[in-house]
Amino acid sequence: MALTTVPDPTRRGTGSARAHAPHGVAGRIRQSEGLAGYVFLSPWLIGLMAITAIPMLLSLYLSFTNYDILTPFSEVEWVGFANYERMFTSDPSYWHAVRVTLTFALVAVPLKLAAALGVALLLNRAWRGVGLFRSLFYLPSLLGGSVALAIVWVNMFNRDGAFNSMLALFGIEGKPWVNDPDWALETLMVLAIWQFGAPMVIFLAGLKQVPTELYEAASVDGAGRWRQFRAVTLPMLSPVIFFNLVLETINGFQGFTAAFVLSNGTGGPVDSTLMYTLNLYIKGFTDLEMGYASAMAWVFLIAIGVITAVFFSTGRFWVHYSDGEDR
């Protein structure tokens, strides 16, 4: 797993074997190799600079200005912390969007991970045709943040959509889910949870890594299924859970496409799907307040950074890295 950033000198195997090559003649060769390496990297480096780093720094600068897209850069005015002040003091829609995003992430992420782990456990058996099921469950997440999928979703959860027709079979009267401010966000959550394929595959890979001896030893000790799950599976899987948790939380906060499609880019009905990123987009491109939108983006970046840092700092209390020596 790529996320094992905790330095552990005793680790072998997954780390780069060449990381500590001796110096001397080999060092000189490595130096020229280093140059070639940079040249090989240059497409990516140029891309990183041109497409990521420079625009990012520019947006940091813009966040202190009143840039409105249409005005040329040369006429942009420096406004100090005014954009940041406005966000925290006089923009109710900002805090509304924060609430919507937190609600979305707090509900959708844990449920998505639970679904992913649950299905991964079911699919971690040697059934006939289990491969087919693995593919089928993975399929929705392949469609990822696609616009087409969001459109299908909106039509399914309309007043006269497929979901309500199904409910009608059981004599239940449905709601206009996507057009009801009390349910639109929940509809988006269900969509996000349904796309649990990616974490599921990672969980599956993690489950395959758990040595069967541990289960054998546990069952010799008289541990039942549930006890085995808690005492063996969960601790052994904790790095993978951690990885999925961090990734899915970041994904959850950044949800945009489905909300954009569902609300025609407005965050409606009545701002119920006004996710942070959608609000940012509206401010930047519809209201032409790109300076303010840039400030929002930087606060967002910092907030996600803080949340991730909190995960990492709590990680050492519950994430168990086996060193894999016995493999």
Add this chain to the structure above:
Amino acid sequence: MHPATPPTAGAPAGRSHRTPRRRLLRGLVALAVAAPLVLGAAACGDDDSAGDDGKVKLSIFWWGGEARAKLTEDALALYTKKNPNVTFEKTWQANQGYFDKLATLTAGGNPPDIFQIDDNYLAEYAARNTTLDLTSYSDSGKLDVSKFPKSLWQYGVVDGKLAGLAAGENTQGLVYNKTLLTKNGLPEPTTGMTWEEHIAWAEQVAKKTKIPGTMDPSADYKAFWVWLRQQGKDMYKGTELGFTVEDVTKWFELWKGARDRGATPTPDVIHEGNATDITKQLVVTGKAGTSWVWVNQMPELKKNTKDELGVVAYPGDPSAQWARASMYWSVFKGSKHKDIAVDVLNFLANDPEAVKILGTDRGLPSNLDLRRVVSDDTTDPAMKQSIAVETELAQKFGQSPQVPIKGHSKVRAELIKAAEEAQYGRLAPAAAAALFMDACKSAIA
């Protein structure tokens, strides 16, 4: 990457005798990978090839459907035929996302020479000096607006500058499902009905047909605007709002009454109507008896339904309506070919053949002489009807209001939010109105 090996330029040259072939090979491969990228980037910066041979390529950008694209391309081809040294780089797309794209193009320093714009954004662009001031051209006659109704071309003036040339004229129109009404023996709505009468009529339709008689337009700025003008108010006065919180409350209460009487659809269906584009208006999806649109959209609506449609003015005194520029053509202030671009605008508005090609797709032709010719030639019954209604209404039009001010698009979005709060019953009309006023104040600040 090892930090101790910075790629200093001198280092490799000094060791060129070491494993030269392998290094050469490596270098070549690396170059092969990197070169297309660098060259590709260089190629991007060099697209301004106009000039030396007298050939000019103008970029032009508009929103609309395929029918509009076809008409516009034909009209531009005609211009190229008459002026062989001028060609066009045409870009068009659906309305949704159009203004995002236009803003991004402008930000990238690469805006089109000519672009379509509407009164929603005209002031935003004019206030930021993105649009060319056409006043001197219209004074010199290079841009001829003498055949335009005065109020129409003046609806393109922002802060004393002619920021856009009206590409067509339209006005508010209430489109109703004629088939539904005749089938049920119900009367058709008429121009001049009061708002109360309209709602009572809609209630009657709902009782008889089980289809709500009218879409609830309380979130619709153009209906609100007409209603305001009938109360002696306006949307904007100078740089201020032209209405008070009491006006908004009264407007929201009017429609709360209509909803309570069952004259309108349920809030979720109203929301659909608020959020959707022209092809899914409730009158064509069969979810309401009438939709609140622009008169010139009638033919477009007709394409999406088998039912017969009719169109009248919005309720109340029709003199509150005005000859609105459905959209404008504007020229980018930084265009390298301003004079030619203005000439194209003049051609699209005043050349008899071009106007004939363009028809009424962007509204009634602005040039009154040519409007008559076009309406005589029209065979599409829906278009004939919309022309007839608008021509008849034109007799009653009042004075045009000022072009909506900077921040108008935000005001529109806020009206939808506040009205929906009331429609879903989450806020009382007065509370929703107060919310709207607050939001407006920061929107136009």
